[in-house]
Amino acid sequence: MSAVTTNPFISLHADDNIAVAARQVPAGTTLEIAGHSLTTNDTIDLGHKVAVTAIAKGQPVKKFGQTIGFASRDIPAGTWVHTHNVVIGELELDYACASDIPPDPAPITGRTFMGYRRPDGRAATRNYVGIISTVNCSASTSKYAAAQFDQALLEQYENVDGIIPLVHKAGCAMQYGGDDHYQLNRVLSGFAKHPNIGAYVIVGLGCETGPGSFLAEKTGLVQLQIPGQQPEELPLILNIQDVGGVRKTVERTVEVLKELLPEANKVRREPIPVSELILGCECGGSDGNSGVTANPALGIASDLLIAHGGTSILAETPEICGGEHTLTRRAATKEVGEKLIERVRWWEEYTAKFGVEINNNPSPGNKKGGLTTIYEKSLGAIAKGGRTALKAVYQYAEPVTEKGFVFMDSPGYDPASVTGMVAGGANVVVFTTGRGSCFGCKPVPSIKVATNTPMYERMVDDMDINAGKVLDGSTVEDVGAEIFEMIVATASGEKTKSEAQGIGDEEFCPWSIGPVL
Structure with a gap:
């Protein structure tokens, strides 16, 4: 699909009775859209819709060849189509499961990106060390520990992208062993096991509904081992109440991270199939x-x-x-x-x-x-x-x-x-x-x-x-190809603009589905 630069509107489907503005179009503009001649009755802003043909009250408004709502009043051709003259109405959808299965695309082989290969075979695009909070009560402690590692210190580990405190507002006041508890477990273990996390430590309070011990037991977490120390079946879990308070837990977490960083830094990028x-x-x-x-x-x-x-x-x-x-x-x-x-x-x-x-x-x-x-x-x-x-x-x-x-x-x-x-x-x-x-x-x-x-x-x-x-x-095909090439380049280590600005520490947001008890 390509836009016609001489026409400020784009018609997306032969069944549509609207077109979309590619730029602002003043009222009184006369033009032809999809074989229909019309004059705009209103100024149509970028991204907004114009009626290509008259749409009677109660009739469907069509975009992408599909119904997107119903006219709440008669809409003359050339009129701005939006919330003032469209209601959502009720759709009757035919799901027709598996009735139109597309064939698999022709396979493309041989393309690689430069990623990190984990010992268990997983492919990583980044290499972070994580501090995983089980509950909001340990969030500040996790942040304080991460803050101890300034840029100068982290630069000693050129293959580590940073230390991230994965903190959130949940972890307690939920049903023990309920849907919310297991969903939070999936999130926390999913991040701990994520190939982009080279090592991690779990920080909890000690009395929360979702303790680190339950998380580790139910999800089979295994920590990166530190040379010279006895292997552990479960990952390292530091509970503030057991360690002796926030300050002592921060100090202990920092000690552990200083031991984990050299091990996490040992990875090197290598060709991995796309x-x-x-x-x-x-x-x-x-x-x-x-x-x-x-x-x-x-x-x-x-x-x-x-x-x-x-x-x-x-x-x-x-x-x-x-x-x-x-x-x-x-x-x-x-x-x-x-x-x-x-x-x-x-x-x-x-x-x-x-x-x-x-x-x-x-x-x-x-x-x-x-x-x-x-x-x-x-x-x-x-x-x-x-x-x-x-x-x-x-x-x-x-x-x-x-x-x-x-x-x-x-x-x-x-x-x-x-x-x-x-x-x-x-x-x-x-x-x-x-x-x-x-x-x-x-x-x-x-x-x-x-x-x-x-x-x-x-x-x-x-x-x-x-x-x-x-x-x-x-x-659209050219821009899609551009996006694909950036996906491969980014997976290989090229920084995105959000990464260049350091954005991403605050966006960890597990979804909570149940009541707060």
Whole structure:
């Protein structure tokens, strides 16, 4: 797909009755769109929609060839189409599981990236040492210990990217052995076991509901061994109450880290097949062009990675609402499709308990950028997943073992969603944004892709790729290839702009599903 630079609107599908503005179009502009001559009745901002034909009250509004809402009043051709004249309405979706399974892409072999090969065979793109807090009560202690290692000290270990305190607000006031407890365990163990974590220490308080001993026992954590010390079955766990308080625990944690750092530093980058990359796909701060430029371009990159034998994860269950039928059709089996539907139904029940609807999106910023309904947002978000078959559906933070395109259940909140994908094994993240989300996610690099040129130029210190070029005539395929090449380069050690600014310490955000007791 390519944009026509002489026309300020992009028509995405033959069945659409709207077009999307590639730049601001003044009222009174006369032009032809998809064979229809019209004059704009309103000023149409970048990313917003114009009615290509008259849309009668109650009739569906179509974008991407799909229904994104219904006209709440008669909408003449040339009129701005948005929240003032569109309601979400009810969709009747035919899931038709596994009815349209795409063939696997032609395999591409021989491509490698320069990564770290762990002794157990896992492939890493970065090499961090982690301090894992079991509970918020040990968060400050973990941060104080990490702060003892200034840049000059860390520069002695040129192959270590840094020390990260993985701190959060949970870990207690939950049902012991309940769903929330096990989900937090999946997150913490997923980060501890992540190939990008070369070594770690667990710091707890000592009386929390989610103790380090339970975490280690239930998830089989094993610590990097320090030469000269007796091997341990379980990782090193420091509880503030046992060690003798915050100050003593900080001192003890620092001692342990000083012993772990030389061992973690011994790795060297080496060629590793691109097939061992696991990509986490995220979008945040979306706009009306997210589904036109950056997201479909990321879908191209996702398909390229899968052709190389790799894995691509799509997440954010509340943000596939209204578009999930396009995924169930692509499910490799009926069971995979039904598992996705089950997750959507779970979210509908979950949100209803709190008097909230799953379709309470888009956010005010999304609407300002041109997104009108969750259906529109979802259809654009799903484009990140490319066009290959859906091979598996995973619970939040569950280890991802299937190759190809997969889905992980997660909330739409970006930090929580990415935390789940990283815990599941993602070793590179691509994050698309139209409004300008600033995001990093240590220990995994995050590539930022802008959906439009004005935002890219305004936030050039934060954006790695400008997919807004699609609005100026570049093809989605070309931008997708550019994203793929940056994925390989980033996996090989090239720093993203968020990494260059040190962003990523605060974005660790395990999703809590249960009540706080």
